[in-house]
Amino acid sequence: MNRSPERFSASRRQPLLTGLLLWVLLVSRAVVALGQTEGQMEKVVITSLNQKTGIQALENGELQVNVSPQDARTFKKRGWVRYGDFGARGDGKTDDIDAIAGTHAFANQQGLPVKADGGATYYIGGKERTAVIRTNTDFGTAAFIIDDTEVQNRNASVFMVSSGLQPFPLKGITSLKRNQEKIDVSLPGPCLVTVTNAAVKHYIRFGLNQNNGAAQTDIFLVDKNGRVDRGAPIIWDFDQITDISALPIDEKPLTITGGRFTTIANRAESKYTYYNRNIAIKRSNVVVDGLEHRITGEGDHGAPYGGFLNIRDCGYVTVRNAVLTGHKTYSTIGAAGKPVSMGTYDLSANRALNVSFINCRQTNDINDRTYWGILGSNYCKNMLYDGCVFSRFDAHMGVANATIRNSTLGHMGINAIGSGTLTVENSTIRGGNLVNLRSDYGSTWQGDFIIRNCVFVPSGGRPASASLIGGSNSGQHDFGYICYMPERILIENLHIDDSSHPANYGGPAIFANMNPQLTDDSFREKFPYVTTREVVLRKVTTASGKPLRVSDNTFMFRNVKVVAEAN
Template sequence: MKNFPLLTCICLLCLALTARAENPLRDISIAYGREHTRVIAKKNGQMLVQVTGDDLRKIKVKGSVSYKDFGAKGDGKADDIEAIVAAHAFANEQNLPVKIKGEPTFYIGRKALTAVVRTDTDFGKASFIIDDTDVEDRTVSVFLVSSDHKPFKIENVHSLKRNQEKIAVSLPSSCLVTVTNSKVKHYIRYGLNQDNGSDQTDIFVVDKNGQVDMNAPIIWDFEQITEMMALPIDEKKLKISGGRFTTIANQAESKYNYYSRNIAISRSNVLVDGLQHRVIGEGEHGSPYGGFLNIRDCSYVTVQNTVLTGHKTYQTIGRAGKPVSMGSYDITANRALNVSFLHCSQTNDIDDRTYWGILGSNYCKNMLYDHCVFSRFDAHKGVANATVRNSTLGHMGINAIGSGTFVVEKCTIRGRSVINLRADYGSTWQGEFIIRDCVFIPQGGKPAQASLISGYYTGQHDFGYTCYMPEKITIENLYINDANHPDDYEGPAIFTNFNPEMKEATYVEEFPYVRTKEVLLRNVKSASGKALRLSDNPLMFKGVKVIEE
C-alpha cells in the first residue's frame, strides 16, 4: 500500500505514539507513519505494530478493521494469531469495530498470545482452527473481552451484612464489587475431590452512591474484609457475533491441567450472538477444558443463538486417592452476575454420558437458561437466584447449591432428578424452589427410581457454613414419565434418601441440616400411575409439611 502524500501525513510521521494494550503475554506498541504496515514479534516478548498513514486512512474510510489488514492469511494453514492480536490492538486504540468478510479460515497454533477485544467484533462466517495439540501455555486465552476501565481497591469498608442495602462509598459510576475475607473458609469440599475450602467471597453491583442492587444482594455476613475491589461497569454494550470455531483437542495426560484456549469475557454489558464451537480430535486421554466461553468478574452478559460442544470425559486420580471423572466444560462462569443463555444448544447428544456436562459455575447470581438444549446446568460454589425455562436438560440435569429462588419452568428434565443438590458442597439451598409446567423423564427414560429433589447430607462434615434445604418447594403441573421403571418401584418420591445412615431418631448430625418446611403440590401426575411419596427415608423428612391442592 502507498503512503499519504507528505503534507497530509507529516503529523503522523512525526507522531511518536505508542499504544499499550492490556495483554497478559505481550507488550504491544503501535507506531504510525512507517514505510510498511507489518507486525514484528520481538524475542523479548514485545510486539511492534507498524501502520502506514495510507493504511490508516483506508481503514478509517472502510470503518472497520480486518485481520487481513495486518497480514493474516486466512488459509487455514499459516498461523494468524499475531495478525489477530495486532488487529484488535489497533481497533481498540482507534475505537473501530473488527469485521471479517467472506469465509476465511484462520489457524491459531501453539503461540501464547491473547487478542484483547474492546470494540464490537463481527466474526461473520469466518472459521477459526484452534490447535491444542502442542501449545506454549495451555492457560492463555485466545481472545479476552476486556473493559476500558481499571479495577481499584475500596479501603474504607471493613465489614458487611447479608442483604445490606447500602455501603459507605462514593464511586465514579456503577461498579461491580468483589469482597474477600481470607480468614474464613467456605465450600470445604467433601468427597473424592475434597479440599480445604475457599476464601469467603461475594460479588454484587453498587451504584455511585453506594446503593446495592438488591436483585443480586449480598449473601454473606463479613465480619472482616481482607480485600474489596471495584470495577466500573461499561455503559455501552459490546457485541461479539458470528464465528465458527473448532478446537483440535489436546492429547495431554489425563490430569487436572485445565486448558483455557478460549474466549474469556471479563467486561460487563456484553452480547455474544451466533457463535459456534466444535471439538475434534479427542482421543483415549486428554486434559480437561475450563470453558470455551469463560465468563468471569463481570455482569450483564448474554449469550444467544450459540452452538457449543460437550467435551469427552476422562478419568484421573482425585485428592482422596481414588479414580474420579474430570469435569470438562465448554462454558464456565465465575464471579459473574446476570448471565443469560438464550436459544443455545450443543452439537452432541445431551444424553450421551461419554461427554461431560456443558456448564460449570462458581460465585454467580441471577443465571438464566431460556430456550436452551444443554446436557447440564451446574452451580458449584453457589448461585444466588437462577431460572431455567423453556429448555431441555440432558443426562446431568440441574445441579446446584446456593440461595434465593430457583425457578424451573416449562422444561423437560432428563437427569436423575428435577434438581440435584450437590453433595460435595453440602446439598444446600437457602431459599425456595419453584417447579411448574415441566416434564420429568428420570434417567432419560432408563429404568430408574424417580425422585424430584436429590442430594446427600450426613451431618458429619463441616462445609464452612450452615447447610439448608429449600425452605419452601412449589411443584405445579408436573408430569413424571416413569413408565419404564424397575420391578421394585414404589412410585416417585419428592426427596431421595439424603442420608441412608439415618435409620433411627437417635441419629446425631454434628452439623445439623435445616430441612424443608413446606412442599406445595398442584397437579402432579405420573405415567406409572403411582402416587407421589415423601421419600425412601420418611424419618429424615417427617417434619416436612406436604400440601396437595
C-alpha cells in the same frame, strides 16, 4: 433478568503531510494492551511509519504493528478493519494469531470495529498470544482452527474480551452484613464489588475431590451512591474483610457475532491441568450472538478444559444462538486417592452477575454419558437458560438466583447449590433427579424452588426409582456454612415420565434419602442439615400411575408440610 446498566519495525521515517502530523504523533506511541494471563502483560507497539502496513513479532514476545498513514485514513473512512488488512492469510495453514492480535490492537486504539474476512479459515497454533477485544467484532462466517496439540501456555486465552476500565480498592469498609442495602462509598458510576475474607473458609469440599475450602467471597452490584442492587444482594456476613475492590461497569454494549470455531483437542496427560485456550470475557455488558464451537481430535486421554466461553469478573453478559460442544470425559486420581471423572466444560462462569444463555444448543447428544456436562459455574448470581438444549446446568460454589425455562436438559440435569430462588419452568429435565443438590458442597439451598409446567424423565428413561430433589448430607462434615434444603418448594403442573421403572418401584418421591443414617432420634448431626418447611403440589401426574410420596426416609422428612392443592 439481564438488565443493561444506565488499541514493522522500520529503517527510517519519511516525511508526512503536515495535516497528518498530530495524528501520527498520537498513533506512533507505544500501546500496552492487557495480556493473556492474569498477572502478565503483553506489549503491543503501534507505529504509523510511511511504510507498508504489517505485523512483526520480536523474540521477546513484543508485537509491533505498523499502519501506514494512507491505510489509516482508509480504515477510518471505511469505519472498520479486517484481519486481512494486517496480513492474515486465512488459508487454514498459516498461523494467523499475530495478525489477528495486531488487528484488534489497532482497532482498540482507534475505536474501530473488527470484521473477519468472508470465507477465510484462520489457523491458530500453540503460540502464547492473545488477541484483546475492546470493540465490536464480527467473525461472520469465517472459520477458526485452534490447534491445542502443542501449546506454549495452556492458560493463554486466544481472545480476551476486555474492558478499558480498571478495578480499584475500596477504603474504609471493614465488614458487611447479609442483605445489607448500602455501603458507605461514592463511586464514579455503577460498579461490581468483589469482597474476600481470607480468614473464613467456605465450600470445604467433601468426597473424591475433597479440599480445604476457599476464602469467603462475594460479588455484588452497587450504584454510584453505594446502594446494593436488590436483585444481586450480599449473601454472606463478613465479620472482617481482607480484600475489597470495585470494577466500573461498561455502559456501552460490546457485541461479538458469528464465528465457526474448531478446537483440535490437546493430547496431554489426563490430570487436572486445565486448558484455557478460549474466548475469555472479562468485560461487563457483552452480547455474543451466533458463535459456534466444535471439537475434534479427542482420543483415549487428554487434559480437561475450563470453558471455551469463559465469563469471569463481570456482569450483564448474554450468549444467544450459540452452538457449543460437550467435551469427552476423562478420569484421573482425585484428592482422595481414588479414580474420579474430571469436569471439563465448554461454558464457564465465575464471579459473574446476570449471565444469560438464550436459544443455545450443543452439537453432541445431551443424553450421551461419554461427554461431560457443558456448563460449570462458581460465585454467580442471576443465571438464565432460556430456550436451551444442553446436557446440564451446574453451580459448583453457589449461585444466587437461577432460572431455567423453555429448555431441555440431558443426562446431567440440574446440579446446584446456592441461595435465593431457583425457577424451572416449561422445561424437560432428563437427569437422575429433577434438581440435584450437589452433595460435595452439602446439598445446600437457602431459599425457594419454583417448578412449573415441566416434564421430568428420570435418568433419561432408563429404569430408575425417581426422586425429584436429590442430594446427600451426612451431618458429619463441616462445609464452612450451615446447610439448608430449600425452605419452600412449589411444584405446579409437573408430569413425571416414570414409565421405565424397576419391578419393586413404589412411585416417585419428592426427596431422595438424603441421610440413610438419620432414621430415629438417636442419630446426632454434628453439623445440622435444615430440612424443607413446606412443599406445595398442584397437578402432579405420573406415567406409572403411582402417586407421589415424600421419601424413602420418612423420619428425616417427618416435619415437612406437604400441601396437595386441588387441580
